[in-house]
Amino acid sequence: MYSYMGKLLYVDLSKNSCQAVPLDERLVELFVGGKGFGAKILYDLLPPGCDPLSPENVLMFMAGPLTGTLAPAMRGCVITRSPLTGTFVDSYFGGHFAPEIRYAGFDGIIITGAAETPCYIWVDNGVAEIRNAAHLWGLDTFTFTELIKEELGDRTVKTACIGPAGEKKVAYALVNCEYNRHAGRGGTGAVMGAKNLKAVVLRGRKVVRPFDPSAFQAAVDQAYQDLQTEESISAFTLDGTAGSIDFANDEHLLPTYNYYDGAFEGAAGLNAVAQRKQLWLRNVACAGCPIACGKVGRIRRGRHKGLVSDVVEYETAAMMGSNLGISDVREVAYLVKKCDALGLDGMSAGGVIGFAMEAFKKGIITAADTEGVNLAFGDAAAADYLLEIIAARKEGLGDTLAGGVMKAAQALGGGSADFAVHIKGLECPAWGPRSVPGMALALATADRGGCHQRAFPILYEVGGFWNDEPVDRLWLKDKGEIVAYLQNYLAGLDTLVKCDFGQYGVKAETYCRMLAAATGRNWTVEELLLLGERVWNQIRLFNLREGFSRSDDTLPKRFMEEPLPGGPYKGHMITEADLNRLLDDYYSSRGWNREGVPTAAKLEQLNLAAQPPLFQL
16 A cells, blocks of 8 residues: 555553554545544444543554655644543644654554553564553653653654653643644543553654655645745744734633633733743744744743743643733743643643632632632642642542543532533633634534634634635624534545644645545545545544434533623623524534434445444454
8 A cells, every 4th residue: 555554553451462453445445544544443443331541442643644754744643532521532743753653664553451560662663562661650751751762772762651640540631742742632641541551652764655756746845835825834934823812812712711701911921922032942843844833942031941942832822821811921831831741731721720710719619628729810820739739630629620620510519610611521722712603613513522623713704705705703604514614624634644734725636636646546625525524424423322412512601601791792602592503504514413413324425334344453
């Protein structure tokens, strides 16, 4: 199979066994790679109702057919059943780990079972083994990465590891993929912790070979040209995603004080200008990426002087900054670095801490619960304290908050569910949707819970066009169709596995050219969209099987019962009637029934009806 290594690595930690399994050609034909492989394999291998933290849960590291080639901005993903939400979860990472999966001889790694004692998986150019990691257990992610390279005598090996939070099975623990690239969302690190798996470590020298090298090079050249001519890409290079702070603040989309408001008076202390002044030294890029949205920086003054930092991404700048009322980017950079070291998803951590600060303000959490610490908005030391007790699952408040805001609200009671901002248990991203109903629909229907990466219709709602007509920001018209289209397109690209920023520059036709030249199979944009729709429906079938329904495609009370308190969209929110109309239109656009279940005709069209398993040992 051109552009494929032709096999998956299957690891059973309970049996202490590793084996290479040939790729099923039908799996390649229908699901291509990345998210597609993960969606189908998880559905086939995971027993219905499986506890995400049980040995039976399946954890996958997946690459795509363009990963490890010259194609720009390709990444990898971790796929499992989420311990935070119970849904399918795919969490994406950049850096250099995903290409190394391919160089090591595989298209993906499938892990099941649980080791009796801490271990790591070592893959050296196609040969895999399970090694003891008892001496590495308890280390933070940065220390582990340094020590394992030292132990193996090779600084070029690539690692994906968990920190103390993953070892303690914090429900939103992440997987660190060297050094500031993470599979952040949905608690994939907790699944590793439950398996006693500290890390996966790779070294490879194999080559990914395209079907038609000259045609592939021409397609790659076109992709680079696409990126060079798209204005938004130069903005990512200049400012990373920190450039979105001012935009979100101006549009009243920036989460502030646990999403109470959409604009923050201290936003100028978090934006790209502030980060350039306080942190940045130079740009850095993931493997094979010309965008170079990352930054290497060092805090120049203040109590955290000397701390080395990457760019403080928009999502974490908002969730650990404005959402907590913290306006000093140096404090936010410190908190984000601490999340990375402990192995905590900074987005969920920011959502949980914002929830805890509001609960403290309302007297639901008291000083007796916090060892006397005052959980006030704007207090970075209070946020630091919470990160420590959460990662350690300290008895009492730490353990309560380690389960995420949905479970914390259930435990605390006292009306705290009214301001627990999550969808299906996943803490929401940093885009308040009360004045953008398309975005509200995208969050409500995202396959892994509240997520902005499945569709981002805000770009249509703040000045875009649909079917050659301007999109009205507040209207509900066309929003279901827009969201379904975007979800299909991005799911198709996530089988490759694309970078979220690269997809704003590389044209759909160019992705198809690269895929065709790499694999030897012709692709059209329509076929790419159909692929994405197939993957999306496959995941919908998984979530339905696990008990999710239309009632779960909803929004937090804060977005539906509390209107925006200020700004040009003051008084606006997403009502229950709004959401029901949006869902009806969306389900209709998808060919699902009113309960959000794919029809038999839709499954037949997508080759998902009565389909046999496509991964077998």
